[in-house]
Amino acid sequence: MKPSLIFTNNYYECDQTIKESSVPSICEMINVQNKDKQKNFLSEDEGLHIGYGKVVGCFPYKEQNQYTTDLKNREVAVAVLENDYLKATFLTEYGGRLWELIDKKSGKNLLYTNDVIQPRNLALRNAWFSGGVEWNLGVIGHSPFTCDKLYAAETTREDGMPILRFYEFERIRKVTYQMDFWLEEDSNILFCRMRIDNRNSEMIPMYWWSNIAVPEYEHGRLVVHATEAYKNSASGGIRKVQVPVDNEAGYDITYYENTISSVDYFFDIPSDAKKYIANVNNEGYGLLQLSSNRLQGRKLFSWGHIEGSDNWQDVLTKNAGKYIEIQAGVAKTQYECIPMPPNTVWEWIECYTSVDVKPDSIFNEYDNAVRTVDAQVENIWEKYDLNTMVADTKDSIGKKKFDLVRNASGYGALENRLREKLGEISISKHLEFPVNDDVRDWLDILEKNTFTHKDAHIAPSSFVVGDEWIDILGKSSKSEGKDNWYVWYQLGVMYKYTNRLEEALNCFKESLFLEVNKWSYHGAAYIYNEMKDIDKAVKYAVKAIELGTDDYSLCESCLKLLLNNEYYEFIIKTYHILGEEVQNNNRIKMYLAFAYVNTGNVDIADRMMNAEGGLDVVDIREGEITITELWEEIFKLKNPDVREEDIRVPKKYNYKMKVYSDN
Secondary structure: OOOOOEEEEEEEEOOOEEEEEOOOOOOOOOOOOOOOOOOOOOOOOOOOOOOOOOOOOOOOOOEEOOOOOOOOEEEEEEEEEOOOOEEEEEEEOOOEEEEEEOOOOOOOOOOOOOOOOOOOOEEEOOOEEOOOEEEOOOOOOOOOOOOOEEEEEEOOOOOOOOEEEEEEEOOOOOOEEEEEEEEEEOOEEEEEEEEEEEEOOOOEEEOEEEEEEEEEOOOOOEEEOOOOOEEEEEOOEEEEEOOOEEEEOOEEEHHHHOOOOOOEEEEEEOOOOOOOEEEEEOOOOOEEEEEOOOEEEEEEEEEEOHHHHHHHHHHOOOOOOEEEEEEEEEOOOOOOOOOEEEOEEEEEEEEEEEOOOOOOHHHOHHHHHHHHHHHHHHHEEEEEEEEHHHOOOOOHOOOOOOEEOOOOHHHHHHHHHHHHHHHOOOOOOOOOOOOOHHHHHHHHHHHHEEEOOOOOOOOOOOOOOOOHHHHHHHHHHOOOOOHHHHHHHHHHHHHOOOOHHHHHHHHHHHHHHHHHHHHHHHHHHHHHHHHHOOHOOOOOOOOHHHOOOOOOHHEEEEEHHHHHHOOOHHHHHHHHOHHHHHOOHHHHHHHHHHHHHOOOOOOHHHHHHHHHHHOOOOOOOOOOHHHHHHHHHHHHHHHHOOOOOOOOOOOOHHHOOOOOOOO
8 A cells, every 4th residue: 555644533541631730830940851960970071961950840841640549431633644554643732742652564563652641740741651753852851842733734745745734933942843754655664754944043952862661671772882881870970881791780781671769771882883772672673764964872771670669650650661761962961952043044864664583683793783683774774874864854745735624722922922022033944833822921011011910819821031031021011011910920031040039030020910820929939048048038928829729730849839848737727728639639738748758747648648548649740759758758757666677668659769779
């Protein structure tokens, strides 16, 4: 059959809705890709950009922080590319994720596809789920679009072959990116042509990693053309180790079942070697991913094989089993962005196909395994020179206008309107960005120099970022918007984001003077917190809660501020004025249990931990062991004579993924 492309709906077991936070992401959050990675043990000749491009939150995006484990079958919009060899299914509502890649000759799925779409707190915006191939752009951590729609479009080549496109405007880096996918008629390769377009006049930090989930095969092996790798050591920081045998850990890391703790290995592929990574089962079969040279990095991530690691795998799935991730990126490691020059486009091609070789050629000396996969890669390269293909398809695919099929956000349209006002070029000549309701507020201020009156009880619809917007709001606050509480609030949020704390505080106070609102109380609380005026921070946080007792995001953020500053009595007192739904949220209950523990009410905290099968905090953050520490603290207080080595945290509460050593 000739390749086909259809847009349809499939049924998947997933959350009905993932709700956004009502308050902006203006305080630092745990990001395991950033945490403790500034420290490294690398030589001065490595030339990596460790820590460059770090962000502390997802602003101007809102956190996607409200979801459940109550999953139901529902329709999810998908796009399906198919020929005689492969069937590729993409989730258009979830970042264009490649969800399944079926090898039709073997009937096997080359990827790890989860049997549920179960959000958990592992991404920059909180909600994330495991499985398939996730396309991560812009900032260290998972993509802002992991659980969001992308624009979907289609076209056909002159020979009639269909091409699928996903694209969006990324607001932190202010770039467009597009992903074009197709199948050839006589090939078992999925081609993915990627393009990042920086239409800005300054250098920006750039990040890309294709996050490929594959089955953790019993006795499986990973193959990559490298003899060294950068590793996040158990004791913190980055070291360089040998491949295949990690000289620090003492075992062959390419047999990924050997890994103990959660670990990243970033393989240092020689510049003159082909860029690929393969995951092979004990029969010599599996997935091969290769690319043109722009995508220089390759990674193995394993959750490890201790109880806390198993717990993470279990909460992310139902019955799909364990997986690892093999990833491909524009940098050597995932702890860095790399500088992208102004007015520059980066393009590359990725290929996804099967590897099917004799087991003896893989499961002996590692050099022989590499030569075996090298040979298959060279065969592919002889037919499809990917570096040449990138250049040859720049105009015919990369810069071609496609037909829009499914809509997404309006922020690309907003950016174009802003650039038009400033006399600058648009973000793209060939990507279509229609105006949507999510940016109406900002179009108003561009056109009228103020916002249409906003009800102070309703959460802010969206946020923006950039010096241009600060200038626009600043001018508004001195003219048409001077009596508009919402103008002052949004300006305060932007000043907070750019660390102009005094100016931010003045804006929040002016907003409150014009109209009492919980949003400015929340913002001012965090300003006072950073200024170390903790009594005022707590006062404003409590006032925000009093005005918004039914708003989970607002209450959670303010209670976290109280908890971090050890105002335990205030947590207990404030909890009792919360709305019933907020009170019943298990993260809120966890904060309350900490407060009880630290005010001598250990028995109450213990009962809370064990009621109704235990305290299941759905949005425990990757790298966060708060619930583990809470259980340990309660246990020690109730068993003061217990030895540390005799404490066994129940698996339900064990989220520790490291076995620490002196290495």
